[in-house]
Amino acid sequence: GAGVSQSPSNKVTEKGKDVELRCDPISGHTALYWYRQSLGQGLEFLIYFQGNSAPDKSGLPSDRFSAERTGGSVSTLTIQRTQQEDSAVYLCASSPPGISTDTQYFGPGTRLTVL
Amino acid sequence: KQEVTQIPAALSVPEGENLVLNCSFTDSAIYNLQWFRQDPGKGLTSLLLIQSSQREQTSGRLNASLDKSSGRSTLYIAASQPGDSATYLCAVFTGGGNKLTFGTGTQLKVEL
Numbered sequence: 042g043a044g045v046s047q048s049p050s051n052k053v054t055e056k057g058k059d060v061e062l063r064c065d066p067i068s069g070h071t072a073l074y075w076y077r078q079s080l081g082q083g084l085e086f087l088i089y090f091q092g093n094s095a096p097d098k099s100g101l102p103s104d105r106f107s108a109e110r111t112g113g114s115v116s117t118l119t120i121q122r123t124q125q126e127d128s129a130v131y132l133c134a135s136s137p138p139g140i141s142t143d144t145q146y147f148g149p150g151t152r153l154t155v156l
Numbered sequence: 157k158q159e160v161t162q163i164p165a166a167l168s169v170p171e172g173e174n175l176v177l178n179c180s181f182t183d184s185a186i187y188n189l190q191w192f193r194q195d196p197g198k199g200l201t202s203l204l205l206i207q208s209s210q211r212e213q214t215s216g217r218l219n220a221s222l223d224k225s226s227g228r229s230t231l232y233i234a235a236s237q238p239g240d241s242a243t244y245l246c247a248v249f250t251g252g253g254n255k256l257t258f259g260t261g262t263q264l265k266v267e268l
Contacts, residue, residue, distance in 0.1 A: 045199070074255065074256075076256075076258075082260065083160075083245075083258045083259060083260040083261065084245070084247075084256075084258040085258075086255040086256065086257070089255055097255070100255065132199060132200070134200075144190060144202045144205050145202070145256065146202070147192075147199035147200040147201075148199050149197070149198050149199040150198075150199055
């Protein structure tokens with residue numbers, strides 16, 4: 042079956058512009074995560090959605106970052122007024138309902154470059 | 157705050173060699189530990205998941221062990237092949253944060 046998909050695969054933008062990154066989770070998965078992987082650093086958690094519950098936004102680095110999940114499926118991560126330090130690979134993951142300790146299935150990521 | 161460390165950061169071995177990747181974490185209150193593989197330009201692929209109550213998991217040539225009390229895990233790769241070349245990431249799941257905390261990875265190169 043189809044895995045987690047993300048678009049675009051690559052995004053180059055100018056400093057100060059807003060960008061939107063999209064994630065389509067695996068059908069039926071209720072949990073959705075966003076992570077960021079910066080050059081030379083590990084993956085860091087950004088935000089977590091679980092069903093209709095309020096999202097866990099504890100990993101968002103600043104108020105320029107926000108995310109939505111519409112209809113419990115597709116998610117959009119928005120970065121406003123991008124800065125060069127926002128350059129990274131943004132990874133989305135989803136996991137099935139019911140078992141919070143199940144594995145997370147990752148998408149291929151969006152590589153964001155801020156010039 | 158949970159911190160995950162992986163040693164070594166990079167490793168180059170000849171084909172056929174058995175090897176061990178190490179992962180350590182500071183907070184033993186974990187639900188599970190996972191080993192992932194990441195290929196360039198691609199997402200993460202889950203290799204093995206060990207629940208906190210388990211000691212090890214095996215899949216083919218891979219064996220992962222977990223010593224929760226000491227905060228350590230190892231990934232053993234038997235008879236390494238060039239196709240095993242990738243970055244291997246260790247991550248722990250702490251339910252209180254509903255998130256995975258990742259190590260910085262071990263970049264493995266298996267040479268012919």
